[in-house]
Amino acid sequence: MSELPIRDELRGIEPYGAPQLDVPVLLNVNENPYPPSESLASDAAKAVADAMAGMNRYPDREALDLRADLAAYLAGESGVSLPAEQVWAANGSNEIMLQVLQAFGGPGRTALSFAPTYSMYPEYARNTSTTWITAPRRDDFTIDPDDALAAVAEHRPHVVFLASPNNPTGTAVSLDLVRALHEATDGIVVVDEAYAEFRREQTPSALTLLADHPRLLVTRTMSKAFAFAGARLGYVAASRGVIDTLRIVRLPYHLSAVTQAVARVALAHSAELQERVEQLRTTRDELAVWLRTHDLQVADSDANFLLFGMFTDRHAVWQGLLDRGVLIRETGPDGWLRVSVGTEEETEAFKTALLDVLGRTA
Secondary structure, three states, X not given: OOOOOOOHHHOOOOOOOOOOOOOOEEOOOOOOOOOOOHHHHHHHHHHHHHHXXXXXXXXXXXXXXXXXXXXXXXXXXXXXXXXXHHEEEEOHXXXXXXXXXXXXXXXXXXXXXXXXXXOOHHHHHHHOOOEEEEEEOOOOOOOOHHHHHHHHHHHOOOEEEEEOOOXXXXXXXXXXXXXXXXXXXXXXXXXXXXXXXXXXXXXXXXXXXXXXXXXXXXXXXXXXXXXXHHHXXXXXXXXXXXXXXXXXXXXXXXXXXXXXXXXXXXXXXXXHHHHHHHHHHHHHHHXXXXXXXXXXXXXXXXXXXXXXXXXXXXXXXXXHHHHOOXXXXXXXXXXXXXXXXXXXXXXHHHHHHHHHHXXXXX
16 A cells, blocks of 8 residues: 555554454354344344335434433433433444544544553544553553553543453443543543443442533443344443534434334343343353463453463464364453353353363363
């Protein structure tokens, strides 16, 4: 691409993406391993058929019915009641994050987060010409409040990103830290709760802070807990002022009629989907115990994945698992690997393959 007049910061960059390989056990991208039920699929098919009747028309660009359904879901899930106007939806939480930096970042502005964290954040910053800065986490992947406040004081960021639970570590952020960072900056604070439904009972949602924190945004996705990764639906809850600002930078008609229709169906089936979430939480906690009994370190996780190590040569372990038909993710700090929580059968396959790679017995 050297002959193309592309932006200098894009030269030599490879497109983002985890490996997509055809192996029996896929545990590398934190997908929900359980597909939608037959009843959900049937209802979604009918909703798509109904949407097709008006496919010659543009979709509802405000998606107010969907946003009302999302608000109702959040009220049940977190106990926080919001009007539809305080919820915004887009094509995955990825698009939400991009819109956030289009609205509040940009040239001459700074975004701050705490590493290691989600590897797409710096790409959103790059794509919007926002300066990207990270401060380090503790060795246990939590965030030291004093260090965080010092980083804010030093860099004066316009946007602070807090993934909670954090990817790739699974670590949650305390609400006290969210409050402190919101108070310490004149910018906005984004709490990325993509995996929130998998959090442990003692872990609260930052949604409970929205009423008193006007520059706070809490993002969610239907990709994980709703087993809806293929539908691409993410959303954010925030003050009306913040939501109206995001509406300025959105592309016109950015959510298709089909996306809106099937997302509303999935929300109507949320009770059955949450039963699977509980099953995955149980599997996660049991797998963490199992890994520790085999002398491996495991980061405490409120997500649907586990970061585990330490390995002198993590790539060799990753490759050994792949050779045995199990794909996990080689990401995060050196020496660590990340495995998504799968079905019981997939989890057993992972355990068997890992013991074989490590030369250990059950």
